[in-house]
Amino acid sequence: MPSIISVANLSKTYASGFQALNNVSLDIRRGEIFALLGPNGAGKTTLISVICGIVNPSAGSVTVDGHDIARDYRAARSLIGLVPQELTTDAFESVWNTVSFSRGLFGKPSNPAHIEKVLKELSLWDKKDNKIMTLSGGMKRRVLIAKALSHEPRVLFLDEPTAGVDVELRQAMWQVVRELRDSGVTVILTTHYIDEAEEMADRIGVINKGEIILVEEKAALMHKLGRKQLALHLHKRLEVVPAELAPHRLELTHDGTELIYTYDTQGERTGITTLLKDLSAAGIAFKDLQTKQSSLEDIFVSLVKR
């Protein structure tokens, strides 16, 4: 799949001397949902800010659909919509006016039908004449999304889109993002909520201390780095794991009713067959079993702690 955004050797050092990005190279594929994960201060927002033109890079280059963000900034920026992390709104303006303003700012002629469509999709239509200051936090977040969508962008950046948003609204936002992707919009989201990335992303990038430490297909990442666990629910509780089962490195739960076997999904042999034979030989019977895969959160934590 061709790239819609290409970041090459991008670095940013702020006037304070803090290096937020260090030689970052990254390609975002057209039409995908890309989740950028990283702890606080990892450089996620700076990376987005540079791509969108809000922050000047110290070195490196960025192109959006082939347009250099510095030399051909008009073409590059007109393709991008940005939903910032903070709830930054024009408190005294009405929803309709602020969304219409955004469309004009991005060089698009007035199109009330499109604004109406966006507001309806985001359940803001009945609030169109309300001042933004009267809206709840979740609604303000939706206004920011409406502003970003007002000029029909081909690339949408969502910087922590569901921070402070209740579960119901979060689900609704995920649905909007999926529909955008289905319509061909490329979505790049940063998030602290691993489940959000796990639920929505096609690919995952992990950034830490200003460096991209991994970019991978979500499924492949979970397959490659994910560990699986086999939980065996025992018929009779055990006090300790029998010595003859020591090679399997089993964990016994504190109540002694469950044995946990951890194995690598990438290994040629998982060792499950041998384990089951050894359990039978040791006279240990189980009444049920289940497997569990590591979550993206487990993978993320293990990556940034390396």
Added chain:
Amino acid sequence: MNLHAIRAIYIFEMSRTWRTLLQSVVSPVISTSLYFVVFGAAIGSRIPEIEGVSYGSFIVPGLVMLSLLTQSIANASFGIYFPKFTGTIYELLSAPISYFEIVLGYVGAAATKSIILGLIILATAGLFVPLHIAHPFLMLTFLVLTSVTFSLLGFIIGIWADGFEKLQVVPLLIVTPLTFLGGSFYSINMLPPFWQTVTLFNPVVYLVSGFRWAFYEVADVSLGVSVGMTLLFLTACMAAIWYIFKTGYRLKN
């Protein structure tokens, strides 16, 4: 050129004026009316004519200029500072719009407000003192030039300021004193020679003098020097704004 963006900024800024009509228009008009009541009618009636012009009429250009300078700076500085303060500046910086277009939108709106206000104050003055405008076109030219120049200065202040106090420092501590000492209420020829020389370092002198000449053909410095100094100040402001956007000063770093 991104005309839609310029229009969007301009309309957005102008709509703020209508939302804050009391603060934007009514308040300066009342302040100026008070000046006319005190200096024009009460005290002015006891002051002799200056170069053949009654004192009440003489101070009209100065008072209009005082409002023009303070309002141009206030409008433009607040216009660009408020998005910085609230964080909505991100949208401006990420939009496909050139620096020139941003300035055109904000400064255009700020200057428009000042010009409207200047004309309202002029009309208000006409209620208190007899008005005579010898060169209306030149008067309008000075009105526009001054509004644009000081709106540019206000824009610079709005970008430089990192707090509401700084936003007020330049208008209150520099521009207002310079306007009061720049011949708004007197001819600098009334000052001792030393202070006349010192006053010539005050750029507002040239604005007030040129503006007053357009009314009464009475000036402290020649018209050419007034126009030249105004254009010089305009150029200096444009150069400062060019530097700000070129370097991203207080915007992109």
